[in-house]
Amino acid sequence: MADQFDSALDLLRRLNPAHTSKNLSAICSLIPAEEENLLASVDQPLSVRRCKKSGRDYLLCDYNRDGDSYRSPWSNEFDPPVEDAELSSERVRKMEVRANEAFDVYRELYYEGGTSSVYFWDLDDGFAGVVLLKKNSSSTAARGTSGAWDSIHVLEVVEGGRTSKYKLTSTVILNLGSSGEALGQLDLSGNMTRQVEQDLPVDGDEGHVVNVGKMVEDMELKMRNLLQEVYFGKAKDVVGDLRSIPALSESNRDKATHREMINSMSGMKV
């Protein structure tokens, strides 16, 4: 039922985002028929698995899952193996390999650590993909604070003649925490989603990786600024709106004095 699905998303948008996985499980137990849809639609922090063949880490999501197995972008193999696995076409896999190499560089340049994975698959009139980036920071490293960043960029590419249409939906899950004697407990967690569509000229399959790379890079820059604004600007402002450190009678008096001054100055001009 579509309205149950909508209700579930609506509810998840209001419940504590730090517990999305737990709440999602609970909702699925209420409406098991929507489970697959919900798991596919709700972004959760990514899990990491070690690729048995290459020894490299990769990220798990619904886009590299088949049944209970996950495909490694490094080996192109499912773990545990899937007998009748459907793999991407040779052409799309080739782009996927290139994109994984490119985003591995991107990850090192921006995240200086963490894990990245890119998955591409065929569509009738193009291809689709997901670019995943994850990093956790421990509390010892950063002033008694801890954090986790998960980027999930879902893209769809409709191939045309000289240009292709790129549709990108990006979610960043950012969970931060701090605790201490003076502060007590502080948890600042959440997720934000943004979408962008662009028609871009493409020069061969390498051009697709370049275009996707640029779009994801621009989107992450935009979202990082947005997160900074909401987490450290907005949230702090709301606390200040709830309670004022200076006495309100004083700040009201200051405002009145200020107003009087402006009035008398404008009076002088006239």
Next chain:
Amino acid sequence: MIPFKYQEFYTHATFPYRHGIKNLRVFGTAMPSKTETVASFVEAAPPGEVSRPPLLSCRDAPDIKSLTYDDSQILQSLQPAFKKYNEEQFTTVKLPGSTETVIVSSFNELGDGRYFDSANQSSFEFDHTTQKASSVQPHTLDSQHAELIISLLESLSTHAAEHFPASSIGVYPTENDSAIALVIVANKYSPNNFWNGRWRSVYIFTPSSSTVAGSIKVDVHYYEDGNVRLLTEKPVQISGVDDRAQEIVKQIARVEKKYQEDLNKAFSNLSEGAFKGLRRQLPVTRQKVEWEKIGGYRLGQDIGGGRSR
């Protein structure tokens, strides 16, 4: 106002593989009952939104009704959850014919759905699902600390007016009249800007030990194209507090000020600490990635991340 809809963002999510999940990941070992599950949603509801007071109240809970197939028995069985939510969140209510708000909490509960207010010397019936008060009756404050409570109401009210643009306060005898509970709640709802916030302070003054113990909690919810939540909890412990109302409130004011300053510091620590350490704004080179020459980075620089270490 139609806020952001998730589903629009997922219309293009076609999936590469077709096999369903065999081992359901979602069910833990001990599955809670339907009521327990929904009750957990009620208790975790964010600070209220004006258009949907407070999100999950029985009368106005489209999400829960939909998820539980509009099961009226479920809504009935949620009564304890609504009560718990209102008492823990210090839900405020206007008494009939009054413009001032009073608090609902475990400290001023009389039983049988009734609560009292020491400032108005009245008691009222509170409907936890509609959050409405009715049948107001006179209520005499029956406490050995009645005099102190009246002075505390005055001092706390002055303090609240000086620091909270909009708040409600309450002072009640508690712990079998051996202690006094001081409660402050401040709400600010701005649904047009997609955020709501709540500040809750509770302080228990025990005259026999001259101590104040309690907590300060802040809850901020931001939900424009996303869901961001700030939840804080600061335990409060003050000793050597003598039993004069002004002195008690002065100590409380000092602790609150200090906490708010520490909280502001915590925001910049998180921004400069954990947040900065997760993702750079630009690479060390201060230039965006040259995607056309991405292979060159690998050759030119020793980048070896993502491998097992």
